[in-house]
Amino acid sequence: MAAPNSHPAPMTTTPNTSAPAPAPGLRASRLHQVFDQALARTLRANSYANFAGCFPTPAKYVPASLESVWRQLNAKLEESAKAEFDEILAEREAVAHLNELDRLVSEAKERRERDRLAGENGEARGPGNPPHTLGAEELYKAHLTPYLEEAQATLNQKLEETHAQNTALAQTVQAQRQEIERLLASLESVVGDIEGAATAAAEFSKEHHIRQDAIQMDREVKARPNV
Structure with missing residues (x-):
């Protein structure tokens, strides 16, 4: 009697066909900028002096090791914060929505400018704008x-x-x-x-x-x- 094949059949991987993330527009870029500034202030608050003050004995006898731990901790904190921020942006499709908002605002400004010019030239304006515009x-x-x-x-x-x-x-x-x-x-x-x-x-x-x-x-x- 032949022994049963104990090796599982190879799994087929589905290629990732999702569309690439859109390039951040004006508001999405500003959101990234605000996040980077807030993260930088947080990391500056966790200075080595403040960190060493919490561990006076290692700071006295093994300051190099303690500083290495501090650098690794800040690097891990920065890496984790950025990864979580990117995950939230991807989950909420924040960049795409902010880019859409940029587009709507730009169209509204153009429409308002056209209406203003039409009013100055004595031309009749079009029908009322939808409430969401x-x-x-x-x-x-x-x-x-x-x-x-x-x-x-x-x-x-x-x-x-x-x-x-x-x-x-x-x-x-x-x-x-x-x-x-x-x-x-x-x-x-x-x-x-x-x-x-x-x-x-x-x-x-x-x-x-x-x-x-x-x-x-x-x-x-x-x-x-x-x-």
Whole structure:
């Protein structure tokens, strides 16, 4: 009986047909730059002086060995950080997305410039842009405009009501003023009548006094003898 073949069949490897990573654009390059700067600051913070301060005995007796360990540790930290960063970029397809964002921003700027030139030349602009192509300020204004228009309409209505109330109040005040003027005219007439009556009463009182004096004189003359 033949012994069974204990060697497994050779595995066929599938060639890597994935597309090469895209070259980083403006924003992707800036992201790499920010990461490199942050990593460099971290490595500078882990200086040999700080590292040796944590191991005073080896730093005193075997400083060369301790410095070698420090260099290997920093190199491993740098290598691990870069590898993890590249892995995250590849997993999230960050470079491709950032390049797409660069393209969209560039197209939006070109479209805005064309619209500006068209407006300056008096040309009609095309239909409204899709929301995802608008900038932050345009989206903010588009979202806020309905509320501002509603508030403006409410304020206009209140202003009209206040104007109507002021008009009615002005008419009431004018009517009251006319009524006061009529009352004053009537009061002046009454005052004139009172003054006339007072004058007449004074004249009557004076005439009555003269008459009384004449009667008294006549009585005195008659009362004298041989008159």
